[in-house]
Amino acid sequence: MRHPPPAPAPDMPFAMHRAIWAIALPAMLTNVATALFGLADMWVIGRLGDASAQGAVELGAKLLMGLLTVFNFLRSGTVALTAQAAGRADAEDQAATLARAVAVALLIGLILLLARPLVIPAGLDLLDARGQLAADAHLYVGIRYWGGVAWLVNAVLIGWLIGRRRVRAVLLIEIFANIAHVALDLGLVLGLGWGVAGVATATVASETAKLLALATILAGEAPARRALAMARLPGTWQAAELATLFRLNRDLFLRTLLLMAAFLLMTRAGARQGATILAANGILFQLFMLSALILDGFESAAQVLCGEARGGRDPRHFRRLVRALLLWGGATGLVISLAYALTGAPLAASFTTAPDVAAAASAHIGWAVALPLVGMVSFVLDGVFIGATWTRAMLGTMAAALAAFALALLAATPLGNHGLWLAFSLFLLARGAGQALLLPRLIRRTLGTDATADMRVAIGN
Secondary structure, eight states, X not given: OOOXXXXXXXXXXXXXXXXXXXXXXXXXXXXXXXXXXXXXXXXHHHTTTOHHHHHXXXXXHHHHHHHHHTTTHHHHHHHHHHHHHHXXXXXXXXXXXXXXXXXHHHHHHHHHHHTHHHHHHHHHHHTTOOHHHHHHHHHHHHHHGGGHHHHHHHHHHHHHHHHTTOHHHHHHXXXXXXXXXXXXXXXXXXXXXXXXXXXXXXXXHHHHHHHHHHHHHHTXXXXXXXXXXXXTSGGGGOHHHHHHHHHHHHHHHHHHHHHHHHHHHHHHHXXXXXXXXXXXXXXXXXXXXHHXXXXXXXXXXXXXXXXXXXXXXXXXXXXXXXXHHHHXXXXXXXXXXXXXXXXXXXXXXXXXXXXXXXXXXXXXXXXXXXXXXXXXXXXXXXXXXXXXXXXXXHHHHHHXXXXXXXXXXXXXXXXXXXXXXXXXXXHHHHHHHHHHXXXXXXXHHHHOSSTTSOOOOOTTO
C-alpha cells in the first residue's frame, strides 16, 4: 500500500498551509483529548476538598510522567522514521519500523515491571513526599504502574499512524478513550468513593481500552499486517538497522529524560512550599500542558511534513515549512494567551473546592498566560528537529537549557513560587533560542542548498 502523497511542492503555498493544518488540527484535538486525562483527574479529586489527596494525585502523576515520558521517543522516533519512509514511498520500511518499535516497547515494559518494587519508593522519596501525602501518592502510583506496558505500546502505534498521516483515526481513538476515562473517574471516585485509588484505576482501564482500539485500527492497515511478516525476516534485525534505531532512540530518550528532570525539579521545589502550593502548581501546570498540547499540533505537523521533505530530498520546501509552522505556532500561542488572560483565574479555581488552593492558583495565573508565547518556538522546532532526525543537536540544546534552569531556580529562590515559574519560563526560552541558533547550519549541512543535495543519514548530526 502506498502512503498518501508527500507534502505539496514549495511553489504551492496554499497547499502547504492546508497540509500543515490537515495534520495540526486533528493533532491539536487529539492532544486536548489526551489532556483530559490529567484535567479530569484533577477536577474529580478536587471535588473531595482534600488538599492532601489532590496533591498526591499531582505528585504521583508527575512521577509516572517522569518515568514513562522519557520513553516518548517510541512515539516521536516512530513518527520520524515512518514519515521519512513515506517520503521515499517505501511501504516495506514502514512495516519494518513498526515491527522494531513494538519490540522495543515490549522490552522496556518488561524491564519496568521487574523494577517496580524499587522504582516506586525511590521515586516518591526523590519528590520528598511525606506523611499522608506520601501514603496517598504510593497508592496512586502502585495502581497506575500496571498500565505502563499499554502506554508504551500505544506510543508506538500512535506514532506510526501519525507518520502515515492517519491523525484523524488517532483523534477518534483518543476521544473514545477519554470518554471512558471521564466516566470511570466520575463513577469510581464520586460514585463509589474510591478516592485516589479510583483515579488511578480509571487511568489504567482507559489506557487498556485505547490499546485495543489502536490494534483494531491497525488490523485494517496493509503495512501493519505486513509488520508481522517483517518481524520474522532477519533483515529487519540487521545490525545497521538496529544501530540507526538505537542512535535515534538514545538521543530522544536522553533529551526527554532531561525534560522530565526539569519537571521533577519544578515539582520538588513546589512540594517544599507545602501541600497548598503543590496543589495550586498542579492546576497551573495542567493549564500549561493544555496549551503545550495544543501547540504540539504544529510539532506533529513538523515531524511528519519535515520528515517527508527530508525523505523526499526537498530542502527548499523544508525551509518554507519551518517558516510557515513558526508563523502559525506564534498566532495560535497568542490566541491561547489571550484566552487565559480572560478566563484563566476562574478556570483554575474550578479545579478545587479548597479556598486556599484556589487563591494560590489565582495569584500565579499570569504565568499560565505567558507560557504559550514563551514556549511556542521550542515546541515547533522540536518537531522540525525530530522530523529531520537532528536528535544529537536537540539533545545538546536541552542539556544547555536544563543547566540554565537549575541556575535560575537557585537564583530565584527568594522570589518564592513566582521565582519557580520565572525559572521555568527561562528554561523554555533557552530551549527555543538554542534550536533557532543551530537551525540554519543544520539545514545547510544536512539538506544542502537544492533538491539534489546529498541526503546522508543525519542521525547524530
